[in-house]
Amino acid sequence: MVQNTNQVEGRAVPEKTLGEIQVDNPRMSARNVNVFYGEKQAIDNISLDIGMSQVISFIGPSGCGKSTFLRCLNRMNDTIDICKVDGEIKIDHQNIYDPAIDVVSLRARVGMVFQKPNPFPKSIFDNIAYGPRIHGLAASKVELDQIVESSLQRAGLWEEVKDRLDQPGTGLSGGQQQRLCIARAIAVSPEVILMDEPCSALDPIATAKVEELIHELREQYTIVIVTHSMQQAARISDRTAYFHLGKLVEVGDTKQVFTNPRHELTQDYITGRFG
Amino acid sequence: MSFTNLMLTVLVISALYFIAGQRVARALRSNNAGKLHSLPHYHGVWAAVTSALPALFVLLTILIGKDLLFQFWARDYFPEDVMNGDTVDRAIALAKVSNVINGISFGEVEPWVQAAGDAWIRWDANAIVVANSLVLAVSLVGGLLGYRRINLAFRSRNYVERILTWMLIGSSLVAILTTIGIVLSVLFESIRFFKLIPPQDFLFGLEWNPQFEGAERAGSGGGTATYGMVPMFVGTFLISAIALTVAIPIGLFSAIYLAEYATPRIRGIVKPLLEILAGVPTVVYGFFAALTVAPFVKSVGESMGLEVASESALAAGLVMGVMIIPFISSLSDDVINAVPQSLRDAAYGLGSTRSEAVRQVVLPAALPGIVAAVILAVSRAVGETMIVVMAAGLAANLSFNPLDAVTTVTSQIVTILVGDQEFESAKTLSAFALALMLIITTLALNYFALQIVKKYREQYD
Numbered sequence: 234m235v236q237n238t239n240q241v242e243g244r245a246v247p248e249k250t251l252g253e254i255q256v257d258n259p260r261m262s263a264r265n266v267n268v269f270y271g272e273k274q275a276i277d278n279i280s281l282d283i284g285m286s287q288v289i290s291f292i293g294p295s296g297c298g299k300s301t302f303l304r305c306l307n308r309m310n311d312t313i314d315i316c317k318v319d320g321e322i323k324i325d326h327q328n329i330y331d332p333a334i335d336v337v338s339l340r341a342r343v344g345m346v347f348q349k350p351n352p353f354p355k356s357i358f359d360n361i362a363y364g365p366r367i368h369g370l371a372a373s374k375v376e377l378d379q380i381v382e383s384s385l386q387r388a389g390l391w392e393e394v395k396d397r398l399d400q401p402g403t404g405l406s407g408g409q410q411q412r413l414c415i416a417r418a419i420a421v422s423p424e425v426i427l428m429d430e431p432c433s434a435l436d437p438i439a440t441a442k443v444e445e446l447i448h449e450l451r452e453q454y455t456i457v458i459v460t461h462s463m464q465q466a467a468r469i470s471d472r473t474a475y476f477h478l479g480k481l482v483e484v485g486d487t488k489q490v491f492t493n494p495r496h497e498l499t500q501d502y503i504t505g506r507f508g
Numbered sequence: 509m510s511f512t513n514l515m516l517t518v519l520v521i522s523a524l525y526f527i528a529g530q531r532v533a534r535a536l537r538s539n540n541a542g543k544l545h546s547l548p549h550y551h552g553v554w555a556a557v558t559s560a561l562p563a564l565f566v567l568l569t570i571l572i573g574k575d576l577l578f579q580f581w582a583r584d585y586f587p588e589d590v591m592n593g594d595t596v597d598r599a600i601a602l603a604k605v606s607n608v609i610n611g612i613s614f615g616e617v618e619p620w621v622q623a624a625g626d627a628w629i630r631w632d633a634n635a636i637v638v639a640n641s642l643v644l645a646v647s648l649v650g651g652l653l654g655y656r657r658i659n660l661a662f663r664s665r666n667y668v669e670r671i672l673t674w675m676l677i678g679s680s681l682v683a684i685l686t687t688i689g690i691v692l693s694v695l696f697e698s699i700r701f702f703k704l705i706p707p708q709d710f711l712f713g714l715e716w717n718p719q720f721e722g723a724e725r726a727g728s729g730g731g732t733a734t735y736g737m738v739p740m741f742v743g744t745f746l747i748s749a750i751a752l753t754v755a756i757p758i759g760l761f762s763a764i765y766l767a768e769y770a771t772p773r774i775r776g777i778v779k780p781l782l783e784i785l786a787g788v789p790t791v792v793y794g795f796f797a798a799l800t801v802a803p804f805v806k807s808v809g810e811s812m813g814l815e816v817a818s819e820s821a822l823a824a825g826l827v828m829g830v831m832i833i834p835f836i837s838s839l840s841d842d843v844i845n846a847v848p849q850s851l852r853d854a855a856y857g858l859g860s861t862r863s864e865a866v867r868q869v870v871l872p873a874a875l876p877g878i879v880a881a882v883i884l885a886v887s888r889a890v891g892e893t894m895i896v897v898m899a900a901g902l903a904a905n906l907s908f909n910p911l912d913a914v915t916t917v918t919s920q921i922v923t924i925l926v927g928d929q930e931f932e933s934a935k936t937l938s939a940f941a942l943a944l945m946l947i948i949t950t951l952a953l954n955y956f957a958l959q960i961v962k963k964y965r966e967q968y969d
Contacts, residue, residue: 312856314771337859345857351850354873363868364858414854421858 244497246477251495252485256284256472260425260455261306261343266320268301268310275301277479278320283425288447288456290466290487293476294507299459302476303427306457307343308336324425341368344423348430350410352402352417357394360402360413361385364421380420388416389446408439415446419454426450428458432465444469463503467491475499514640515567518647522560525651529555529658536660546665554664557671558654563647570639578631585624691947697940704934705735710941714738716904718924721935735938737945739906743821743914747900748889750825750910751832755885758829759836760878766837767844768866779841786834790894797827797899809911817913819901825910828895832885839884843877844870876961883957887950893918917946 255262259282268276276298283289283306291299301310308329310316322329329339341364352360361381364370371377381398385391390412394405402413411431418426428447432440447456447469460466466473467487474484475498483490483499494500501507530552537544582605583591583598590601601621608617608625609632617625658664702710713736721733762782766775802823809816816822847870855865871878893916901913902923924939 307857309853309857312852337861339859340857341859345853347850347853347857349850351848351854353851353854353869363855367858367860367864367868417854417858 244501246480246482246498247496250280250481251483252490254280254282254484256282256287258285259283260285261322261324263302263305263322264320266302266305266318266322268298268305269317270313271315275479276305279481281474281481281484283455283457284472286451286453286455287471288451288458288469289472289474290470291457291459291474291476292461292463292466292502293482294502295461296478297476298479299474299476300429303429303457303459306425306427307340307345309340309345311336341421342423343425343427344418344421346411346414346418346426346428346431349434350407350414352405352410352413354401354403356399357385357402357405357413358398360417361420364417368421370421384416384420387419387450388412389442389449390416406439408435408442411435411439411443412446415443415450419450423454425455425457428456430459430461433461440465463491475502477502510636511567511571511639514643515564518560518563518567518643521563521644521647521651522556525559525655526552526556529553529655532655532658533664536658542660545661545663546668550664550668551658551662553668554662555651555655555658557668559647559651561671562650563643566646567639567643570635570642574632574635574639578628581631582624582628585620585627587620694940694944694947697937698944700932701934701937701941704937705941710735710737710938712736712738714906716740716920718935718938721933733935735934735941737917737942739904740915740917740920740942741945741949742906742908743900743904744890744916744918746821746908746910746914747825747828747896747916748886750822751828751889752882752886754826754829755832755836755889756882759833759881759885760840762833763837763840763844764866764871766841768862768870779838782834782837785830786838788831790831790892791898793827793831794894794898797823797895801827802899805911814911816911817901819899819913820911821900821907821914822910824896824900827899828889828892831892831895832888835885835888836881839881840874840878843874843881846877847873879960880957883953886953890946890950890953891918893922897922917942921946 261283262281263283264280266276266279267274279298279302291303293299304310305318305322306329310318318330320330324339324342327334353363355363358381361384362371362377365377365380371380382391382395385394390409393409394413402410405413411434415426415431432443435443444465447458450456451471458466458470470487472484473487473490475482475490475494475496477498483494483496485495490499491503494503530548533544533546533548533551537548579602582602586598586601590597604618604621605624605628607613608621609628713734715734715736716739717732717734719733762778766779766782770778798819802819805820805823805826806816806818809820851869851873852865855869860868896916897919900915900919902915902919903913904915904920905912907914921939921942924935924942930936
């Protein structure tokens with residue numbers, strides 16, 4: 234990074250992340266990750282553990298690299314030609330950037346929910362059944378029906394759509410579409426679910442429903458969520474990581490980060506002085 | 509003043525009104541008497557349009573109307589026997605008169621023709637005077653009326669908007685009216701054809717043999733002329749089907765490659781190259797088909813022990829297929845690119861491979877556009893003439909065998925209308941009947957394409 238962009242109101246981004254990078258029981262762990270878009274460095278030497286069955290939220294001002302880092306975790310950055318990733322990201326002690334690893338099965342283990350709801354232009358049923366079908370998770374029609382039903386139930390959408398499974402998923406409301414996308418992601422039984430600002434396109438009521446859903450899903454899944462809403466991060470996450478200009482400034486228990494931040498930048502951001 | 513000069517004068521007057529309108533509006537604005545509703549140049553445009561539009565309309569009406577009127581007046585000079593004759597006699601009489609007007613003389617001119625011609629020249633001179641004064645008056649008065657309406661509150665901006673709308677509507681009407689005109693002219697000639705040949709013989713006849721028409725009329729024997737359109741339509745569909753069998757898979761696959769797999773650099777090279785194919789004149793494809801592909805098809809076929817005509821449907825179809833590849837690939841590529849990236853992200857995020865994402869997400873979403881591309885290609889194939897004339901032959905065989913020589917509707921129309929023709933003969937008129945059937949066919953194709961597109965739109969939106 235260029236020196237002067239490391240300064241915000243005279244405060245330097247620390248060379249080393251403050252707080253607890255490591256957890257006792259990590260599902261994924263990243264070490265010394267750097268990401269480049271062509272010449273530009275988007276992520277600068279980030280190391281972070283993501284704990285089993287925990288919700289961790291990434292916060293920080295726009296352009297701080299939190300979405301980029303999120304997309305490294307299931308190698309979605311591969312679809313961008315000029316993007317280069319180095320360092321090490323492990324899931325269950327296996328480096329996901331190892332040439333031997335199969336990206337397709339990695340993405341089945343690390344699912345993703347996007348900022349804008351993006352249901353396929355297919356029926357509600359086919360939206361959920363898409364993942365199980367391509368991965369051969371259901372041996373029979375009955376089994377597939379069960380997967381679809383249980384995924385929709387876990388996403389809290391079953392009661393709303395059970396009578397119209399054959400209708401297009403794009404016909405649902407924005408909030409329902411986003412829960413459909415979450416149901417679609419959990420239908421392939423991932424271990425980790427990445428969520429990239431999943432509520433930014435939703436109204437407050439739909440947001441509340443999605444947050445409630447995240448709260449229930451934490452029992453079974455490890456969830457990484459990028460959010461612009463600090464209240465949301467405070468409400469739903471166990472740990473919080475604060476990103477700034479491509480660096481991870483601080484990470485720790487959510488309560489600790491929001492009540493007693495270790496770095497002035499975090500303090501300034503959560504008190505709304507910039508961002 | 510000639511009509512061209514008159515038109516230029518009208519435009520100059522309207523330009524002057526533009527300047528005047530703009531200036532008076534500026535003056536109103538600088539007087540600070542209140543807020544000017546529209547910007548000064550809208551007032552200028554308003555004054556210019558009120559001057560030019562009605563004047564040009566009057567000019568156009570006079571231009572079109574005067575000849576019709578004079579033709580009607582000229583009848584007073586025609587002798588009894590011409591007036592009592594049929595339309596052809598009257599048309600001949602008019603042609604004689606117009607020869608006098610243009611100063612062309614063939615021998616002795618009948619006195620009534622000379623009189624009518626002289627009168628016509630007189631009327632024409634008067635018409636120019638009337639047109640000059642009328643058009644200039646309309647443009648000056650119209651402009652003045654428009655100009656006088658300009659004041660602070662006058663909403664010239666809204667009026668100009670409305671005038672623009674009408675001009676746009678007018679432009680699209682020109683296209684529609686032209687189409688209707690073409691269809692009607694073909695329709696009327698076809699009706700004349702159907703008076704000579706019963707429609708059922710034409711529509712369901714299995715033999716096409718108009719060449720004997722002349723011999724038949726001369727009574728020299730040798731055969732009867734038959735006008736069955738079925739062999740040509742079978743030929744058209746056979747060749748189009750072969751072309752599409754070539755073009756749809758190749759075009760679609762290359763579109764998928766370009767849109768989903770190719771790096772920007774490769775795409776930048778391959779796409780223009782593919783589009784060059786669309787720019788090759790069809791006559792070049794034609795001799796490529798006739799001189800290169802047809803002999804090749806023949807020799808390959810014969811080496812396999814098949815009997816191949818030297819001008820085969822297969823050769824023409826293959827080359828036509830190559831010709832329409834760029835239509836399918838280029839349009840499909842655009843459509844596939846228009847599928848939102850978020851859908852691809854969703855598919856990849858669930859662990860799809862590229863081909864799974866393409867097959868199950870991208871292609872279904874792009875389907876309406878792809879169908880439209882294919883239908884456009886079908887219309888091109890059905891209407892294509894040159895390749896068929898050169899490579900498929902002119903023998904109207906009723907055959908579904910791609911190795912036979914067949915002919916198509918368009919190439920028959922060409923053979924019928926090339927060279928000297930006599931119009932009242934069934935042979936010549938049959939070209940119009942064929943054209944009418946072709947128009948109906950492509951119209952039906954377009955209609956079905958629209959229905960398909962609509963159906964999938966409903967499903968996906």
